[in-house]
Amino acid sequence: MLRAIQVELKKLKKAPMIWISFLGVSISPILNALIFYYLKQLFKDSITWEAFLIQSISFIAVFIGILLFSLTATYVFGREYTENTIKTLFTIPLSRESIIIAKLVILLLWSLTLVLFAFLITIPMGFIIRASDLSLTLMINSLIQYLIVGLMLYALLPIVSLVTMLTRGYIPAMALAGIMTMIGLILLNSDFSIYFPWSIPGIYTIQLTQGEYLPSSSYMIMAGTFLISSIANLTYVRLADIDK
């Protein structure tokens, strides 16, 4: 199992998708800083670190996160089909399930690294626009919030990987991610947003800006989504015919 995880890491060496994902996730903090800078010019208001940090991850949680994270998932799973390596992967003395779990572990690491990266580039931006009221507790709390968003976005990925494997390609999975982002955005203004897995990450950050918190049922829905879809992945690979 550990072997499979190490191998998954190695496979990403020089993979363009790494740079695409990091570039994608940095758009949000940069855009966020520009907007805040503009607002500051406009209203001569001082900006708090708290608002600045939450806004930065909120862009990711609401708009680009689902698509961006789905892209990494569909890459990690889809490449074995498009690169014709799946039959090699499934003819080694490791169970198919452990290979899938290794991929899901890699996606977890990748997801958390991406939000961590977003956090790390938000910090210098905050100094540049001279945000106020910085404290260590705020930093730590904010970091935890970033990681929670990372986990939530990650929890949606096994659905993407399942669709990728079922259709053996990137496009249907990415189309699904696009549609879900849209539906999530539409639901964001409704009471239903705290129950819909694809709007929960967004509504989580929006509520934070208002000093509110998600009900525990939202967390349970995310966890349930992850568990059920992960089990579906494992069941699928155990039964699947590799006839491509």
Added chain:
Amino acid sequence: MEPIIRTYNLSKQYGTHLAVKNLNLNVNRGDIYGFLGRNGAGKSTTIRLILSLIKPTSGYVELFNEKPGIQSFARIGSLVETPGAYPNLSIKENLEIQRQLLGINSPIAVTETLDLVNLTKDEDKKASTLSTGTLQRLGLARALLHKPEILILDEPTNGLDPAGIKEIRLLLKRLSEDRKITIFMSSHILAEIQQLATRIGIIHRGELLEEIDYEELKRKNRTYLEFKVSNPVRTTWILEEKLQIKDYSVHEENTIRIYSHLENSSTINRILVTENIDVSSIFLNEDNLEDHFLKLTSEVKNHA
């Protein structure tokens, strides 16, 4: 003879189409088994079934005399249809990945195998830049990395030029002789199988038409004179004693096949007649393997 791959009434159905029908294959240790069939005959499907990549509709496979499990893969190397590779990695890195997946600790395995398939000079080339032939070689290297007991190859010379084909043929021969690897390889080219195989299975429209040792197939398909006679026992005596012909075989329905003295059919006939043997027919068979293969695979077609 130790059976190493066996299938029992193995079938695979796609929709209403039976891609493989009641296949009973017997591959013994040390065989170079040529699995011959035209396009769409079911070769790749059979190989996928043997490797548990797909599940049979009915029937089952035995490897090393037992039900295959993931541990069997430690003893099998395979190359199925188009070989894949991670394009962002070099040839060597691709093999390193395989080495780790197989749990081989020594990195020497990689350099040795690169050498074996003649890829050492290209080891740092990125897989995305490789020609079909080189990719095929990389696939072969991956299959050989863990020194498997069985090598299962689906059209291994696909995409190679004549020099490359010859090189692979010599390599496979060497592996069979030196490492005593059992090789199961599919092909739609008889000439390719003919130069290598010790045993041949012919698949057509999903059915195994014939499974035979190559030597026997050759014997069966030699040019011969066939006599239909009234008294075969006496005929053989005449052949041996009067004509000094030893290379013959006796078949059902009083026929005798003679593999030498082919040009003397009239003399043989005359002597048989003077010895009171009725010869009801004489027939010169000049089938070669190519004809045999074509005949086998087209006869069935006409029935279907």
